[in-house]
Amino acid sequence: MSSFNTDDFIKDSVRKLKAYQVNEVDAHKKALKLDANESNYILGKNIKKKYADYIKNTLINLYPDPNSKNLLKSIEKFYGISSKNFIFGNGSDELISIILLSLNKSVTVNIPAPSFSMYEIIAKYNDLNAKIIRLNDENFDLPANIESVVDKNTKNLYFFSYPNNPTGNHFDRKIIYGLLENKNNLVVVDEAYIFFSGEKSFLNELTKYENLIVLKTFSKIGLAGLRFGLLFSGDKLINEFKKIKLPYNINSLTLSSIEFFLKNFDEFEKNIKKTVKQRKVLYEKLSVLPFIKVYRSDANFLLIKLNDEKNKIKFDNFLNGNNIIIRNFTGGMEIYYRITVGTAKENKKLVDYFIEFSKNL
Numbered sequence: 001m002s003s004f005n006t007d008d009f010i011k012d013s014v015r016k017l018k019a020y021q022v023n024e025v026d027a028h029k030k031a032l033k034l035d036a037n038e039s040n041y042i043l044g045k046n047i048k049k050k051y052a053d054y055i056k057n058t059l060i061n062l063y064p065d066p067n068s069k070n071l072l073k074s075i076e077k078f079y080g081i082s083s084k085n086f087i088f089g090n091g092s093d094e095l096i097s098i099i100l101l102s103l104n105k106s107v108t109v110n111i112p113a114p115s116f117s118m119y120e121i122i123a124k125y126n127d128l129n130a131k132i133i134r135l136n137d138e139n140f141d142l143p144a145n146i147e148s149v150v151d152k153n154t155k156n157l158y159f160f161s162y163p164n165n166p167t168g169n170h171f172d173r174k175i176i177y178g179l180l181e182n183k184n185n186l187v188v189v190d191e192a193y194i195f196f197s198g199e200k201s202f203l204n205e206l207t208k209y210e211n212l213i214v215l216k217t218f219s220k221i222g223l224a225g226l227r228f229g230l231l232f233s234g235d236k237l238i239n240e241f242k243k244i245k246l247p248y249n250i251n252s253l254t255l256s257s258i259e260f261f262l263k264n265f266d267e268f269e270k271n272i273k274k275t276v277k278q279r280k281v282l283y284e285k286l287s288v289l290p291f292i293k294v295y296r297s298d299a300n301f302l303l304i305k306l307n308d309e310k311n312k313i314k315f316d317n318f319l320n321g322n323n324i325i326i327r328n329f330t331g332g333m334e335i336y337y338r339i340t341v342g343t344a345k346e347n348k349k350l351v352d353y354f355i356e357f358s359k360n361l
């Protein structure tokens with residue numbers, strides 16, 4: 001009998017992929033963990049106690065109730081959008097997956113580079129045609145003539161992280177509006193980092209554009225562990241997505257927690273303000289160091305670039321040796337690093353380390 005062969009069962013597009021790597025963190029080693037754009041602020045004592053009281057009666061013997069009136073009402077109020085027009089995701093990752101799972105194979109998925117890696121990974125294992133749009137070198141914006149660089153013979157979907165991960169900037173809004181005006185396009189605006197930017201949300205445009213999808217997540221403001229994201233769109237599209245969303249994709253504890261935190265959102269407002277202030281401090285302190293270029297950012301991270309690629313090995317060893325975890329990239333981005341803005345104490349520690357590195361060059 002022949003041996004079991006995965007090739008006979010698993011499709012090519014999956015076998016060709018490399019599994020997504022999550023950095024391992026040895027909690028005992030007290031790493032300076034600034035790699036995943038999480039919030040490093042932990043809940044205060046009082047709110048933690050109130051939270052524990054709130055969720056302790058969650059009925060975990062029953063399936064979760066995603067139609068809880070209480071929760072839907074608070075989300076409607078928070079975003080000003082009717083519950084008819086959103087669905088929940090187990091993080092916005094799952095919502096990206098739902099969008100791509102629903103597409104005709106003939107749609108081209110246009111993805112700026114550099115941007116959030118999951119757009120391309122998920123497009124690929126759904127056997128979709130992914131087209132990379134290179135951002136301008138000098139300001140990381142979209143090419144102004146974007147429709148002339150995409151495939152005009154297909155329908156086009158675009159993913160825009162707004163602000164963009166990992167570059168931290170906003171794309172020109174006029175370019176996004178231009179694409180929305182063309183009904184051969186479907187535009188996803190992923191607002192994972194908009195809490196930190198002061199920019200207006202594209203949610204306000206939903207009534208105007210049927211071909212717009214807006215993604216939100218609570219991961220970046222202090223709730224990454226709960227895994228909760230939202231997808232908003234007009235009636236036509238949302239009704240399609242509702243068909244393929246798994247019925248119980250969000251667990252009961254997360255639903256109760258989100259209900260609680262929406263009622264106590266000032267806790268996060270406070271931390272968002274601190275992060276924005278710290279971003280400025282970190283930018284100022286890092287941008288005087290001669291071995292890196294620091295890019296301005298509207299998100300909760302800063303992108304840096306080594307001025308001399310000869311320093312890369314030394315820099316990587318220094319980071320490793322001191323247990324500093326920041327995000328490095330591949331695919332032509334090897335001398336770029338993304339640093340999550342941490343607490344004042346963490347940022348100071350990072351800056352001190354970088355000064356030390358700089359002195360020893």
Ligand SMILES: Cc1ncc(COP(=O)(O)O)c(C=O)c1O
Nearest residue numbers: 091092093116161165192217219
């Ligand atoms: C632009 C962007 N979108 C979506 C996500 C996914 O967030 P989550 O699945 O935690 O909601 C991330 C996470 O890094 C991101 O950077």
